[in-house]
Amino acid sequence: MQTLESLLLGFIGIMIVNNLVFTKFLGTCPYLGVSGRIDTAFGMGCAVTFVVTLAGALTWTLDYLVLIPCGLDVMRYVCYILVIAAMVQLVEMYVHKFFPVLYESFGIFLPLISTNCAILGMCLFINLWGIDNLPEAVVLSAGAGLGFTLAICIMAGIRENLELADVPAALRGAPITLITAGLLTLAFMGFAGMIR
Numbered sequence: 001m002q003t004l005e006s007l008l009l010g011f012i013g014i015m016i017v018n019n020l021v022f023t024k025f026l027g028t029c030p031y032l033g034v035s036g037r038i039d040t041a042f043g044m045g046c047a048v049t050f051v052v053t054l055a056g057a058l059t060w061t062l063d064y065l066v067l068i069p070c071g072l073d074v075m076r077y078v079c080y081i082l083v084i085a086a087m088v089q090l091v092e093m094y095v096h097k098f099f100p101v102l103y104e105s106f107g108i109f110l111p112l113i114s115t116n117c118a119i120l121g122m123c124l125f126i127n128l129w130g131i132d133n134l135p136e137a138v139v140l141s142a143g144a145g146l147g148f149t150l151a152i153c154i155m156a157g158i159r160e161n162l163e164l165a166d167v168p169a170a171l172r173g174a175p176i177t178l179i180t181a182g183l184l185t186l187a188f189m190g191f192a193g194m195i196r
Helices: 004-017 028-034 036-067 075-100 101-109 111-115 115-126 134-162 174-189
Strands: none
Touching: 004 101, 004 111, 004 134, 028 111, 028 134, 028 174, 036 075, 036 101, 036 111, 036 115, 075 101, 075 115, 101 111, 101 134, 101 174, 115 134, 134 174
């Protein structure tokens, strides 16, 4: 059983130091596509956090209770994608029912969570890193989701402020967004090596 200290270090490590968006460049489609407004970005971050946490826990359980004992390791990708798609469908139905305005603002990006490579990547990383217990898998998955939320909310806050800034005409829109994303990545890479 992991100690609380190692779980906390893992959580902070995956959320800030080894943020999937900034260090692995996973999940950049919704990161750039939904980060226009802070409220929409926060909603997307919450949805991704929910999906990645449940998917991480379920895929770890599926892996260790079914796939590995039965020698079906080659079925990981298919099983992981099915689990992720089911979690996204739950989130989509919930948001559509209880938050219709948020559902409309997400547009195509909400169903695209199922193809968000950050979620599939985290499920695969749990396996690749040799995580051998469920609490650690859940903590790392939740940290990855909250790290995505942190990244997308920071980007949304900057993009909202850029609307009021005097940006040269040639850099308005996508160019300044990509420059900002690159600068944020450089800033977060300053944390590299602090926690493994």
